[in-house]
Amino acid sequence: MKELEIGCTNKAVNERYTVQDVAKRAGVHASTVSRALNPATRHRLSEEVAARVIAAAAELGYVPNGLAASLRTRRSETIGVVLPDITNPVFPPILQGLEAVLAEERYVAMVANAGSDNDRQRLVIERLLARQVDGLVLATVTRHDAIVDQCLKAGVPLVVVNRSEADHRVSSVVSDDLRGMRLAVDHLYGLGHRRIGHLGGPQNLSTGKGRLEGFLSAARDHGLDPASSDLELASGFSREAGREAAFRLLEHAPDLTGVVVANDLLALGLYDVLAARGLSCPGHLSVVGHNDMPFVDMVSPPLTTVRIRHREMGEQAAQLLLRLVRGEAQGGVDVVLKPDLVVRASTAAPR
């Protein structure tokens, strides 16, 4: 009677067959079922038995319980992915690349949006670790990040993507920001610009810092000496933060003819400020972004920007991580992808 009740209330669980069920149906022992269903051990069995087991499993619609297998093998074939903000359009292509590679190897991604708050990130990572992820991809790291310390101490295979940490203790996949900024500055210089400013990102992020340094280095190489008033740093990589910093930049350096921006979202913030002031782009000011995120070819004017191969970033990160998980490689590998300049309509010769 009791059994019947259970049968009624959770039918789903009830209809889930186990190795035992398959074993009974095929007339073999459970261990034989396990061996028959695993391609790597199947050859140890007689073909006849293997076929019988596979048939029995198919007839029942048997789906192995991956949790039980993971508990036993100590591999979950699950990877945790920690993002600061999934609505930032650079992350979906990264995620797509990650997933494509992981899926090939039968891995699944547990994706967590952790924001920028450190405590929240810590909590999220602890939950992922509790679920026994085999490795972690972090897109959240700051240049000095206590969370990386913790992960290293815990011994979790770890790859950081898009951003790297200052000490490079951990494998990373990033874009060559120095080259990116050089392309941007060269482009404006080539158009005739000599008063070029930089709308930068947060300096606690490798992208913010690297792009500022890239800008300064490229500017100096052209004999330009950007005064400190030609530089303004945003508090985050968002359109809103871009607006605020762009406002300050235009206040302090009204005679700029070109601005190299550390990120497309910031560039959109600059667009907002230009529109609010009735200034035209590229008429009054040429603007170069960074990322070539989706749809910046559709904004007005279409944004000249530095293209980063985000999908490839995700693919490489997944490959690095899987090698780490399998013990085929060690940490501390930095993959640096070459960006390109995409010239659109936001840049022109200076006024």
Place this chain on the structure above:
Amino acid sequence: MKELEIGCTNKAVNERYTVQDVAKRAGVHASTVSRALNPATRHRLSEEVAARVIAAAAELGYVPNGLAASLRTRRSETIGVVLPDITNPVFPPILQGLEAVLAEERYVAMVANAGSDNDRQRLVIERLLARQVDGLVLATVTRHDAIVDQCLKAGVPLVVVNRSEADHRVSSVVSDDLRGMRLAVDHLYGLGHRRIGHLGGPQNLSTGKGRLEGFLSAARDHGLDPASSDLELASGFSREAGREAAFRLLEHAPDLTGVVVANDLLALGLYDVLAARGLSCPGHLSVVGHNDMPFVDMVSPPLTTVRIRHREMGEQAAQLLLRLVRGEAQGGVDVVLKPDLVVRASTAAPR
């Protein structure tokens, strides 16, 4: 000697403590550790013992093995989310809403990009089920979807989001497409348009079909009788498919003054065709989109569109699903969210 080797090669695993370790350190039995660490059963213990266990766990940095717990309790506190395309900007906000609600309840999302291919979707779902997800959110469903049949048969708690299936056998969270199209048509009619066409989506998706019906119904209510040449359907919800269908529409119905489009991505495709033909928007043609996806306020001209609360869609879907998982509710609930019209610069009085 052998032990030492193991100790060296997988340090991570080695340093993971278990209930046994905590039990030993606190001088209690493993079952007591379990009870002390679970807030729901803690009260059964003397405060002194509970405190001792909690302290011991903290000292060791003990993180419970969620897989083992799930195997035992038959709840994984994991939800599978199946998307057709994460790079479609409508999905990140949905995901954000889902995750926010799930995280509150200590659930984690396994996100899988399954594309539009049915076999691939089936594979992806099987993998998620093998990992014992407690429920599934599908953003992939077509109006008649064999995958839904399978899930129902398997007895998995299930919610569909953004799109619904024709039979409404499954709980869904969608936007009111009829109302959305009515807002769009009313807006153009109010501006003076009488030759209004529809650039529609695939009719095997509820959104494509519902928006076409909404368009026709609203048009008829104004006494308009859109000829079949005023309607053109795209093969998918992408900018590329939008371009192709927009090309056909402008060929067949060059005298239209306004077009209501089933989706912003399609509207961008229409923009592309207008640009290629040297036609201006809204000068030659007024355009209304659908979704208000991120950054359509930045395109040229800023797109008038029907705003869908995608984040809320995700939140509601998570809530529905959790109630289903807990047996607090039954399936077959349709949540319909009210959209709004956002008027920007792509619509004006007819030429």
Place this chain on the structure above:
DNA sequence: CTGAAAGCGCTTACAG
């Protein structure tokens, strides 16, 4: 209030 035992569903040395 706490302990001892059983068992979730697998896999894998160990036999034979």
Place this chain on the structure above:
DNA sequence: CTGAAAGCGCTTACAG
């Protein structure tokens, strides 16, 4: 080539 047993790390009736 196949079986029987042990065990992954938890939780939860069942005792007392």
